[in-house]
Amino acid sequence: MTNRQKPVRLVVVGSLALDTVETPFERRVDLLGGSVSYACAAASFFTKTGMVAVAGKDFPRKCLEQYRRFGIDLAGLSLVEGKTFRWSGVYEANMNDRRTLSTHLNVFASFTPELPSAYRTAPFFLLGNIVPDLQLHVLRQARKPLFVVADTMDLWINTARKALMKVIARVHMLTLNDSEARLLTGEYNLRKCAAAILKMGPRYLVIKKGEHGALLFSREGLFIVPAFPVDSVKDPTGAGDSFAGGFLGVLAAGDTVTEHRVRTALLHGSVVASFGVQDFSLDALKRLTRADIHRRFAGLKKMMTA
Amino acid sequence: MTNRQKPVRLVVVGSLALDTVETPFERRVDLLGGSVSYACAAASFFTKTGMVAVAGKDFPRKCLEQYRRFGIDLAGLSLVEGKTFRWSGVYEANMNDRRTLSTHLNVFASFTPELPSAYRTAPFFLLGNIVPDLQLHVLRQARKPLFVVADTMDLWINTARKALMKVIARVHMLTLNDSEARLLTGEYNLRKCAAAILKMGPRYLVIKKGEHGALLFSREGLFIVPAFPVDSVKDPTGAGDSFAGGFLGVLAAGDTVTEHRVRTALLHGSVVASFGVQDFSLDALKRLTRADIHRRFAGLKKMMTA
Numbered sequence: 084m085t086n087r088q089k090p091v092r093l094v095v096v097g098s099l100a101l102d103t104v105e106t107p108f109e110r111r112v113d114l115l116g117g118s119v120s121y122a123c124a125a126a127s128f129f130t131k132t133g134m135v136a137v138a139g140k141d142f143p144r145k146c147l148e149q150y151r152r153f154g155i156d157l158a159g160l161s162l163v164e165g166k167t168f169r170w171s172g173v174y175e176a177n178m179n180d181r182r183t184l185s186t187h188l189n190v191f192a193s194f195t196p197e198l199p200s201a202y203r204t205a206p207f208f209l210l211g212n213i214v215p216d217l218q219l220h221v222l223r224q225a226r227k228p229l230f231v232v233a234d235t236m237d238l239w240i241n242t243a244r245k246a247l248m249k250v251i252a253r254v255h256m257l258t259l260n261d262s263e264a265r266l267l268t269g270e271y272n273l274r275k276c277a278a279a280i281l282k283m284g285p286r287y288l289v290i291k292k293g294e295h296g297a298l299l300f301s302r303e304g305l306f307i308v309p310a311f312p313v314d315s316v317k318d319p320t321g322a323g324d325s326f327a328g329g330f331l332g333v334l335a336a337g338d339t340v341t342e343h344r345v346r347t348a349l350l351h352g353s354v355v356a357s358f359g360v361q362d363f364s365l366d367a368l369k370r371l372t373r374a375d376i377h378r379r380f381a382g383l384k385k386m387m388t389a
Numbered sequence: 390m391t392n393r394q395k396p397v398r399l400v401v402v403g404s405l406a407l408d409t410v411e412t413p414f415e416r417r418v419d420l421l422g423g424s425v426s427y428a429c430a431a432a433s434f435f436t437k438t439g440m441v442a443v444a445g446k447d448f449p450r451k452c453l454e455q456y457r458r459f460g461i462d463l464a465g466l467s468l469v470e471g472k473t474f475r476w477s478g479v480y481e482a483n484m485n486d487r488r489t490l491s492t493h494l495n496v497f498a499s500f501t502p503e504l505p506s507a508y509r510t511a512p513f514f515l516l517g518n519i520v521p522d523l524q525l526h527v528l529r530q531a532r533k534p535l536f537v538v539a540d541t542m543d544l545w546i547n548t549a550r551k552a553l554m555k556v557i558a559r560v561h562m563l564t565l566n567d568s569e570a571r572l573l574t575g576e577y578n579l580r581k582c583a584a585a586i587l588k589m590g591p592r593y594l595v596i597k598k599g600e601h602g603a604l605l606f607s608r609e610g611l612f613i614v615p616a617f618p619v620d621s622v623k624d625p626t627g628a629g630d631s632f633a634g635g636f637l638g639v640l641a642a643g644d645t646v647t648e649h650r651v652r653t654a655l656l657h658g659s660v661v662a663s664f665g666v667q668d669f670s671l672d673a674l675k676r677l678t679r680a681d682i683h684r685r686f687a688g689l690k691k692m693m694t695a
Contacts, residue, residue, distance in 0.1 A: 176577070177577070178577075271482070271483070271484075272619075272620055272621060272622070273618060274618055274619070274620040275620055275621075292601070295598070295601040295602075296601075298618065304691065304692070305618060305692050306692055306693075306695070307615045307618075307692045307693055309613045309615070312579060312580055312604065312611065312613075313578075313580070314578055314580040314581060315578060315581075316578070343695065346694075346695035347695045349695075350695055384695075385610060386610070386611050386612055386613045387612075387613055387693050388652075389612070389649065389652035389653045389655075389656055389690075
């Protein structure tokens with residue numbers, strides 16, 4: 084059985100976009116982006132991954148070709164009348180703070196994620212940062228999910244808190260960044276944020292801190308996930324999605340979810356994300372091999388060992 | 390031999406101040422502070438530590454009593470005519486960013502660090518953040534230093550770069566924070582900063598990132614020093630000094646300096662600093678025991694282990 088024929092173990096639902104990215108050094112137009120692109124590409128190194136997303140009829144063939152080269156299953160990708168979601172943003176000199184210049188949802192505005200029947204029995208799900216009601220819609224279609232991760236953002240915390248709370252209560256892991264964790268709980272201290280969020284239902288919580296890594300909270304304790312310090316960052320777009328994708332890819336390659344496996348998988352997510360930011364769009368991931376990932380993973384472990 | 394009679398193994402030179410600290414929750418006046426207070430108190434848990442500093446005749450007796458209770462050797466503390474250095478600052482709601490409200494150097498303006506003869510043969514030195522020329526003055530008095538750490542700040546990078554470069558070339562380790570590393574090297578990326586600074590002479594470089602921990606760079610590689618995530622921060626003043634003091638205290642308790650010992654000692658520094666910020670001035674350190682430190686150290690190690 085070739086990789087392409089394997090059943091999908093990880094389903095990723097989220098946004099698919101063509102990004103225009105401006106850094107202090109360069110401006111690049113209509114790059115393949117969106118949370119599903121980064122997360123699926125990252126996960127594809129470790130497990131058979133399928134995407135549920137929507138693109139317009141203008142979506143370039145070469146982008147589909149890119150997905151296929153990663154071995155991503157495209158049964159859940161709808162190509163519909165209209166234009167693909169466009170996003171553009173500009174990064175400050177620190178390559179960390181960014182401003183959104185424009186958001187044209189286009190076909191993404193009427194996206195309703197429908198899972199192909201083969202995806203409904205998949206064990207692992209990543210619910211990318213979309214309207215909580217749509218995340219719930221996906222959850223209702225999943226027949227026997229072993230582990231579901233939901234990502235979210237300030238917009239939904241502010242405008243759709245009720246539906247979001249339902250999502251949080253039903254998933255195994257929530258991921259969000261530090262400012263969002265503060266917004267969701269009204270606490271400033273991250274340990275207090277975490278205690279409050281774990282009470283909302285999920286077994287695991289990952290608070291992302293950008294270039295400073297992430298923190299995993301669970302009822303078993305706390306794990307510090309360092310970012311691998313790279314010597315150049317070309318484009319941080321999608322780093323959080325590559326992190327989540329790499330993490331779930333590694334986790335979905337096995338049949339059990341233990342604290343140890345979650346921790347190891349998160350370190351892999353951190354490593355894949357660190358490669359991703361070294362070039363625009365999926366360019367660095369395209370050149371990547373599993374040997375590269377394992378080498379950097381071993382390096383990261385050494386950086387964590389006294 | 391009681392602890393008080395042991396020869397001093399670690400000499401700490403730096404500022405001694407009475408701080409007025411304002412946080413979003415509280416304002417406290419004339420707290421015992423300055424780099425020597427925090428660093429010596431932190432180091433005193435692990436090794437016999439002596440301070441070289443100056444205070445005015447107004448320096449409260451109860452502060453001297455505090456130093457003595459930590460077992461700090463005070464042979465190098467001069468009490469001179471005039472007023473003690475006063476600093477005041479206010480912390481933002483995030484308890485991280487702070488603004489200096491006032492600095493009155495007073496007797497610190499004419500401080501010239503002279504080592505008591507017993508200190509000149511000490512093996513370990515921490516040159517706190519003072520004028521580079523005074524750091525050089527201390528270096529000239531040290532007879533057979535095994536390991537010298539220098540701290541510095543943006544002011545000296547901007548106004549005394551030539552003398553600072555001499556200090557950097559002569560010490561075993563430099564510590565500074567991320568923005569200072571960028572200012573010193575003109576590089577933004579921290580790995581590039583580190584490569585440039587290691588070329589200036591020191592064997593080790595520690596880049597401090599506040600609540601995000603620190604990075605150790607050496608010719609042997611990189612070590613990620615996490616901050617221990619505490620559930621409340623009352624006053625972050627002096628955290629960097631407690632970190633350096635705790636680190637050097639542990640290192641100075643042994644006779645060799647190896648990569649492994651440096652890494653372990655840095656984790657101890659991180660742990661002591663995490664206690665320090667949980668109360669004002671030295672109040673949390675006063676209540677601390679070695680058992681508390683070992684317990685939190687073990688906890689931190691677990692948070693770093695997949």
